[in-house]
Amino acid sequence: MKPQTRKTYVSKTVAGLKPSGIRRFFDLASSMDGVISLGVGEPDFVTSWSIREASILSLEQGYTSYTANAGLLELRQEIAAYLRRKFHVDYCPETEILVTVGASQAIDLALRAIINPGDEVIIVEPSFVAYEPLVVLAGGKPVAVHTSGEDKFQLNPVHLERAITERTKAVIICSPNNPTGTVQSRTELEAIARLAEAHDLLVIADEIYAELTYEGEYTSMAAVSGMRERTILISGFSKGFAMTGWRLGFAAAPDEILQAMLKIHQYAMMCAPTMAQYGALEALRSGERDVAEMRNSYRRRRNYFVASLNEIGLPCHLPGGAFYAFPSIKPTGLTSEQFAERLLIEEKVAVVPGNVFGQSGEGYIRCSYASSLEQLQEAIKRMKRFLARL
Template sequence: MTRATKTYVSETVSRLKPSGIRRFFDLAASMEGVISLGVGEPDFVTAWSVREACILSLEQGYTSYTANAGLLELRQEISSYLSRKFGLFYRPEGEVLVTVGASQALDLALRAIVNPGDEVIVVEPSFVSYGPLVALAGGVPISVRTNGADQFKLRPQQIEEVVSSRTKALILCSPNNPTGTVLNQEDLAAIARLVEKYDLLVISDEIYAELTYDEPYTSFPAVEGMRERTILVSGFSKGFAMTGWRLGFVAAPEEVLQAMLKIHQYTMMCAPTMAQYGAIEALKNGEHDVDEMRKSYRRRRNYFVQSLNDIGLHCHLPGGAFYAFPSIASTGMASEQFAERLLLEEKVAVVPGSVFGASGEGYVRCSYASSLEQLQEAIKRMKRFLSRL
């Protein structure tokens, strides 16, 4: 075989599609005057006390590796946080792992549990990385399509329609990215019965757990019988406005957690030391800052979702995260066409719903993690765009 016909890239990676979100970010970045509703990131700066704790750790020379699992003090704070917020208890010494963002936690979880050919149920619309991470772990992602008429809630019968003898796990995300949908205690209990019936593991992505607005949050492992079946993934990026710090964590039964730690040792060693010191401060003293952000997001959500409905884009009221997921069916356009024209004609960047799976077609994701003034201007531009169609 000559070099001209030979490829060194693996077939698995070759088959992966690039993130559909990035194309619109790159296009928007090349234009002046764009209002971006596409970025899945808080518009708040990390609290000063957290930044100060990080600076102090550098001044004191804490620049070496930590334990592979993370600073014990941070793991203790994570354990305490999960206990007081969600009624969960995980031993800091063997059931908590500090990771480089929740993204690495998801990757570790899948690689730790998936055998070649195992099926993993992915609930659509879904965060863009779930399916690719399953494939990279050697598994087969199996999509379950939720629908807007039911506010994109996962129902037990939808799991039963796709589960098979090869199904190993289910990935849940509540509050959901991109829909903002929150599964309440009753929803989760119904799903839990199916998880037990089919002997499944659940990877519960709870990165937006701090950002819920209308009812108390229920963590999936807090549902009766689910702690031993759940890998809880979370982190500091969203609720604590620490996206660039790249710090997440996992809480899981010891057998699974130690398997994840084994992979983490070989691929990452440990999370950044100074970020870990910042996270300790965030968990100890950051609750007020989180409360203020939550209140601000709730006000923006209420304004933005009502305004979308007023201009003719039907949108359910999302219970959490900082995304609205309006239907664009009334325009007769596909999601990608709508997003591209809105960007080019009115300089408003949104994300096509189709990048989150087939069930996202006909919708767009809009982040309301922007100032109220920007949201008001975005609505004005979107209304003008719609009036020309």
Template sequence: MKTTNAYLSKTVNELKPSGIRRFFDLASGMEGVISLGVGEPDFVTPWTVREAAILSLEQGYTSYTANAGLLELRQEIAAYMAREFQVAYQPDSEIIVTVGASQAIDIAFRSILDPGDEVIVVEPCFVSYSPLVSLAGGTPVHVQAETEQEFKISPKKLESAITSKTKAIMICSPNNPTGTMLNKEELQKIAEIAERYDLLVISDEIYAELVYDEVYTSMAAINGMKERTILISGFSKGFAMTGWRLGFVCAPKEITAAMLKVHQYGIMCAPIMAQYAGLEAMRNGQDEVEEMRKSYRRRRNYMVSSLNELGLSCHSPGGAFYVFPSIQTTGLTSDQFAEQLLMEEKVAVVPGSVFGESGEGYIRCSYATSIEQLQEAIKRIRRFLEKQTS
């Protein structure tokens, strides 16, 4: 008989486990840890949204929905995208409700990639992008953002990575882990490259509701880009609905039809109770979203100023709920800094290296926790840094 490993897919066997999870596992067994590592809102899902899910259960809505999701929810998503982001989608043919934004990214890659196709992945980036490209049979090609330009994409560097095998560009704005948001002019430059080389853009816009200094621009709203953009979004971040696992993907109808095939066979449909909750969130959740956004903005300002005062250079992120300070002055690697900080001061952060090579020398800190916890974390980080120089 073969060894157990011999039965495993070579692609899966070669995938590295998530670097984020390693630090969560270390922190989970320790008492008194302040976690700045979790990419999850610290707010509870608004009551009216929870109530809508409870009511759907009481009314006996426990069946499958259409594969693409409740038509009523897709209509609401279409209205929301038009109202908030000035992009018009047809609810019956250009929107699929998914099990979180992660599943939306997965079916997007599996629907467009053939073996050997390349996807340009701009780093630092969320840990799942490259593995999902590989699992779909494609090849991720990593392009490092400009650290000196607050982790913005260099169009010249992006263009230089394109080959005859390139099929798509993967971007995330606001970005996880850096919080960097691309403005309309910067998106336009990417759009021009995509058009010049006839490429798709997969745009992860899950943090679109959480922006602080500028009006958000969707890639699909750039002139000519709706036809070549697969837009990923959902309810997890802006509406504080991570555990509901509810996302959506918008794309031209031919691509949507292909994604629906993958979705049908792999998932069937998103849970109906979560969909009714999402319906309420989109209809009546904007006031709660705005309050969360204001709170995050205050916390962002505190973290940026505090980290810079400690000598950990940190740009002010335009969105999401992460700061990405440099720890290069300490002489430690990202892994060393994160592990020692956890063990010595019980503050959990994520080493920047897990988000790609250009993340080395940085750490990701989530400010999706109370200001009191953030203040205590800063005290502990200060103490840790003082020990490094003593």
């Protein structure tokens, strides 16, 4: 009897996915002593006490059952009021808002709800590392549109239009952007909107960092004329409210699309954690002062850190939002990977190589300034010492 060849059980699609470049550097840094980590995109603030207390109270009162699949109606009503108050967009809490397990799940649901096999989804790079894999897992084809440091990573509508084909279904934009911190202005969003209308496209707008916008009033893509019916608005509580570990996000979209996302959510997740939803309810009701204090703290750190990067010879634009600096390391002659690895090994400063965010990130590194000012000052000292040796 001939020995049978063992089957390959892992999906070819999954086998072809690259592991997260961010996680690789984080794991390496965590195995070393004395490392200053500027790598992981997470607030260094503890979730506000009023939010934690609300969640604890929900447990003490025995609210430990499932909620509605779409989330607590009371929370969805607060989200609708929040979106109306902050971003001037109106959504029906009953049919157009879905509470998810983090904003990442909301993006996954959005893609799976709209993509047919072979549909193209345009991703504006540099981009969050999850977008491309999630498009692939949904059966779509990711198409990159590059931005450049010379333009402060603003999207050029001409480049976007060149990437559109008959198979294009949607565009993913992130503003404020991870990893560059760039905020798309209303004028730039309006140019994207006109292209979406002309080519009958959807826009998946990842606005998780909207609360961390430092200059002027934030413009949501859904608030641009004609775009509410073409936009799947993604946001959540992780960044602005310092609730990363709570894993709570939300999506707002037209009824037809939102209900398709809800179908998948019902089967895959049932509902978001109940106690986290009660915490989020309190965040929306009383958390704005704490958010403002965190935003002001990040602004001060941004100003110091970006100025210092430029002083030591790493050119960096001033990001308009999020908590990332994206300096160029091109003057060193090293690749992004080489620079990040050597900086970690030689000076114990962890950053993320820009190439993990797409080809247009090569020649840059992402540094999170969601660290204490003392740590940022020490990191700059070590980076300056590293550059002097080069």
